[in-house]
Amino acid sequence: MKFPHDFLFGAASASYQIEGAWNEDGKGLTNWDVFSKIPGKTYEGTNGDVAIDHYHRYKEDIKLMAEMGLESYRFSISWARILPTGDGEVNDKGLEFYNNVINECLKYGIVPFVTLYHWDLPFTLEEVGGWTNKRTAEAFVKYAEVCFRAFGDRVKHWITFNETVMFCGLGYLKGAHPPGIQNDENKYFQATHYVFYAHAKAVEVYKEMNHYGEIGITHVFLPAFSVDDRHENVLAARHANEYETFWYYDPILKGEYPSYVVEQLKEKGWTPSWTEEELATLKRNAGKNDFIGLNYYQPIRVEKNNEAVSSMEHSRETSTLAPGNPSFDGFYRTVKMEDKTYTKWGWEISPQGFLDGLHMLKERYGDIKMYVTENGLGDEDPIIEGEIVDVPRIKYIEEHLKVIKRAINEGIHLKGYYAWSVIDLLSWLNGYKKQYGFIYVDQKDNLNRKKKLSFHWYKHIIETRGEEL
Numbered sequence: 369m370k371f372p373h374d375f376l377f378g379a380a381s382a383s384y385q386i387e388g389a390w391n392e393d394g395k396g397l398t399n400w401d402v403f404s405k406i407p408g409k410t411y412e413g414t415n416g417d418v419a420i421d422h423y424h425r426y427k428e429d430i431k432l433m434a435e436m437g438l439e440s441y442r443f444s445i446s447w448a449r450i451l452p453t454g455d456g457e458v459n460d461k462g463l464e465f466y467n468n469v470i471n472e473c474l475k476y477g478i479v480p481f482v483t484l485y486h487w488d489l490p491f492t493l494e495e496v497g498g499w500t501n502k503r504t505a506e507a508f509v510k511y512a513e514v515c516f517r518a519f520g521d522r523v524k525h526w527i528t529f530n531e532t533v534m535f536c537g538l539g540y541l542k543g544a545h546p547p548g549i550q551n552d553e554n555k556y557f558q559a560t561h562y563v564f565y566a567h568a569k570a571v572e573v574y575k576e577m578n579h580y581g582e583i584g585i586t587h588v589f590l591p592a593f594s595v596d597d598r599h600e601n602v603l604a605a606r607h608a609n610e611y612e613t614f615w616y617y618d619p620i621l622k623g624e625y626p627s628y629v630v631e632q633l634k635e636k637g638w639t640p641s642w643t644e645e646e647l648a649t650l651k652r653n654a655g656k657n658d659f660i661g662l663n664y665y666q667p668i669r670v671e672k673n674n675e676a677v678s679s680m681e682h683s684r685e686t687s688t689l690a691p692g693n694p695s696f697d698g699f700y701r702t703v704k705m706e707d708k709t710y711t712k713w714g715w716e717i718s719p720q721g722f723l724d725g726l727h728m729l730k731e732r733y734g735d736i737k738m739y740v741t742e743n744g745l746g747d748e749d750p751i752i753e754g755e756i757v758d759v760p761r762i763k764y765i766e767e768h769l770k771v772i773k774r775a776i777n778e779g780i781h782l783k784g785y786y787a788w789s790v791i792d793l794l795s796w797l798n799g800y801k802k803q804y805g806f807i808y809v810d811q812k813d814n815l816n817r818k819k820k821l822s823f824h825w826y827k828h829i830i831e832t833r834g835e836e837l
């Protein structure tokens with residue numbers, strides 16, 4: 369049986385990780401341009417100054433996507449190319465670049481799926497408190513409106529934010545991402561609230577413009593499961609799902625925060641300084657969301673944590689979701705289990721965990737449309753006689769596509785799959801240690817592109833609409 373005719377087979381990227389041209393054509397400084405140059409922050413001091421030079425090679429890259437038969441390309445716009453100071457004057461060269469990228473996609477019949485914010489914040493806004501300052505939320509709405517007006521005639525699929533838990537959690541709890549603050553729960557929850565408020569306002573603006581496209585938000589989807597049936601561990605899994613999933617999806621889809629978390633924030637003094645107007649904005653716009661995007665890589669297996677957790681020191685490695693760490697509030701810890709399979713970076717490989725998690729979402733949020741906006745294998749790809757033989761990636765994606773087909777048959781409203789990533793790109797903290805792409809980029813030879821084995825495999829899957837899966 370094939371995937372439905374309206375199911376989109378896509379792949380994804382992000383501006384800071386592919387574009388380079390960090391200071392070209394009027395682009396403003398971003399938080400990542402600054403943070404990545406602080407000694408010790410990234411592996412071997414890698415940064416996005418050049419990345420894979422997509423800014424100058426986008427035509428070659430999109431042509432390769434067309435050769436793969438890609439139906440849709442998810443990419444992000446760098447806010448600082450459009451509004452270099454965050455909320456000041458528009459930079460026409462920035463508009464020009466993304467108009468060119470969009471038109472190049474459409475030339476090949478590739479559907480552009482645009483993320484407005486994939487972690488690269490104009491530095492002028494970071495300097496005044498970033499997402500803990502309501503000015504950033506208001507600036508985002510202005511930026512979103514500029515993009516809707518400039519590109520909305522051709523872009524009909526919009527994602528406001530990518531993985532809020534990552535840029536807020538790593539920015540204010542683990543300190544591994546800008547602004548590099550550790551263990552500040554008040555700033556963390558405040559930042560997430562202003563992001564949700566900015567999202568709701570952007571949805572409201574978009575719908576008022578009657579572009580007849582669709583808009584949503586993308587979250588990390590990290591379903592938590594207890595390691596066993598012991599009551600305290602079942603409670604730990606519930607706690608993890610409340611803080612890592614419902615805190616993120618409820619304000620978007622229900623227009624209110626999960627009471628389980630709200631009550632505990634009050635007890636701990638971590639309640640954001642939200643206003644009635646902001647909460648009313650969430651409520652008023654919840655029903656206008658067209659979809660949610662799920663970035664699924666793995667589930668987490670949790671147990672109650674009974675050891676005291678002082679303010680944790682974090683490293684690049686502990687900040688990348690590998691199991692074995694206590695939660696920020698010390699309530700639970702993630703566990704690596706003997707009977708599970710893991711990547712080289714300790715991420716569990718669990719298509720079944722995805723299916724179980726999807727049913728959890730359907731139970732809580734009903735029939736909301738969903739896209740898998742990221743899924744893929746970060747690996748050190750085997751190179752044999754000059755060919756990139758990334759069989760592990762093929763197997764990983766194949767197993768997840770099989771489960772997605774099954775989920776659709778079980779009534780889950782899934783309408784597309786975007787592999788992370790379309791092309792090898794810069795990892796925020798890990799440089800080029802692991803690759804994710806269908807297209808290889810030779811860091812040792814002029815960033816030359818080369819089709820991997822998975823490129824040809826995915827081309828076949830798209831052509832046959834996954835009939836054999």
Ligand SMILES: C[C@@]1(C(=O)O)OC[C@H]2O[C@@H](O)[C@H](O)[C@@H](O)[C@H]2O1
Binds near residue numbers: 385688742796
């Ligand atoms: C931490 C990490 C990684 O490098 O493995 O997770 C998977 C993927 O998630 C994306 O949202 C990030 O933009 C991209 O850089 C990747 O980041």
